[in-house]
Amino acid sequence: MSINTEALLTKFKADFLNDGRSESDAPEDVVFDPKAMDITATDDYRIIQEMREFYSREGRHNPYFLPRKGRISDRVSVQEREYISYSGYNYLGLSDDERVIHAAQKALDVYGTHAGAARMVGGEIALHQEMERTFADAFGFEECVASVGGYMVNVMTIGYLLGSGDVVFMDEYMHNSGMMGGVMAHARRVLFPHNDLAALERLLQQNRNRYSRAMILVEGAYSMDGDLADLPRLLDLKRKYRAWLMVDEAHSLGVVGATGRGVCEHWNVDPRDVDIIMGTLSKSFASCGGFIGGSREMIATMRHFAPGLLLYSTGLPPASTAAALEALRIMLQEPERVRKLQHNAHLFVQLARERGLEVGCSGASAVVPVMLGESSLALQLMSDLMESGIIAHAVMYPVVPRNKARLRFFLTARHTEAQFVHTLDLLQKLMQRYQAG
Missing domain, CATH: 3.90.1150.10 (Aspartate Aminotransferase, domain 1)
Structure with a gap:
């Protein structure tokens, strides 16, 4: 499924340039309840207590x-x-590697402590582009774009690409960031039983043609159970039902595949066949942040227009950028x-x-x-x-x-x-x- 840039820009203007106005008022049966403002009365606070x-x-x-x-x-x-x-994501043992630390320190010396602005308007540094190009080349994307948080990257990507007339089919064990991306998009959210692709196909048959855009959303390696998505079968389904396939590889890049290149390498699949691949810098790559890999057209559109990815968001700190870049190089060398x-x-x-x-x-x-x-x-x-x-x-x-x-x-x-x-x-x-x- 190709990117319709004009349609995405129209959606962006409608969703994000409306000065906070909503198309609908509150339901008529909702009334003010003072108790609803008491945070100590919520189930969440009760669990903490x-x-x-x-x-x-x-x-x-x-x-x-x-x-x-x-x-x-x-x-x-x-x-x-x-x-x-056993509670840290330091998968490759690089967060205390002296080479990674030195790279971060050098970036601090050269660029200072932060990017200073959104990347489009003054916050871009050469290191951002070098890191993104290196990650894209290493993992087989045409292009990639990095931002300050993996959670936010998922939310903003899904929230930008989908709208109220669209649908996202997601594994029931999908990370919360994927769920919240669907909420932000106002898209129809359809859950399928974990790794049950026969059930997914039934849901696609029943629902796909009722919506404009469709996305299949899975994790490469699931963060709660550790098992893998069946990428070849998912690619068959995305082609058959004209949907984007987005794979969250937070826990599989640097971990899965003969050389750590993720589920695409594990399944011997060309990464360019996957529409959107998300990765984090905080698991295998000893840093903080997240990135999206995809086609040149996809990434260019998101780089310019996806709110919270680069737009309206300060660029990735130089030290974090340098640490991730050095960690990736070490993974490739060792x-x-x-x-x-x-x-x-x-x-x-x-x-x-x-x-x-x-x-x-x-x-x-x-x-x-x-x-x-x-x-x-x-x-x-x-x-x-x-x-x-x-x-x-x-x-x-x-x-x-x-x-x-x-x-x-x-x-x-x-x-x-x-x-x-x-x-x-x-x-x-x-x-x-x-x-x-």
Whole structure:
């Protein structure tokens, strides 16, 4: 499906240049309720209070928002204690690499601390263009454009490309940023069961022709379960039903594929066949930010007109740009980092299954969940592990479906087999103790 630049510009003017006016008034049956303004009466605040009470009652540290000292690696220092950490995205172990740090420091010396403006009007630096060209060449895009946050890149891309007359078909496990992009676009949002492409095709058959533009939205490697999208089949469906295919590769670039080039490399697919590929700089590339890869026409249009991507948004800081660029170069020069990470992922899954731990379909990426079911058990085990010097955070409803709480382990190229054995032996003993009552 080709880009209609005139239609996109018309949509942009309607959606974003209306001085905040809305086409519709509030529903007639809505009335002012003073209690609705009380944040302490919300379910969200109640959950926070329950968590605080749980950790206070148990006399344990709340494991959320703990300030770390020093650099992040396979081990971190928190509150004067050292922990094995499985809660960082430092997949290739580059965030404390001296070459990456030196590149960031050099950029600070040359460009200062920030871009200074939106890139279109004074905030562009040569390093931005060098980084984008290098990423595009490395991952097989015609062009790419980088911005200050991965979450925002998803939201703004989807929010810009789709409108109220359009539809987005997304995997039910799609990251929240994808969901919110659909909300921002006012597009019809159709969820299909996780990785069930037969169900997706039925939904496409039923709904596609009722809308102007259509997008199929998936993750390359899913951030909660660690399994992969079936890219060849998705490409067949996008061609058959005339839809854009957007793949969020936040957790697969630098991780999946023989040389870390993501799910396209894993499936031996030309990246140019995928309309939109999103990646982050905060996972494998030791920095912060996100980028979109695609055709020259797609990226040029978004570069000029997508609000919040470059337009109305300050450019990526020079130090972050330089760090990501150097991290990518190291990944390309040292492919053994990707191989070590993939070895660690397979090893962790193997060791977990040998101990009777349920890890689902993971093993193809650096995300491994240990499925527990009940949120209370996940909280308790997270706390027990932390007391024993291990950080692995619990993920619970509403982030994942009810009764599918889990501990989520982020693995890196820096982790060791000894750390895995120690961690999983302890987790096995703790679970056996709770199961015994």
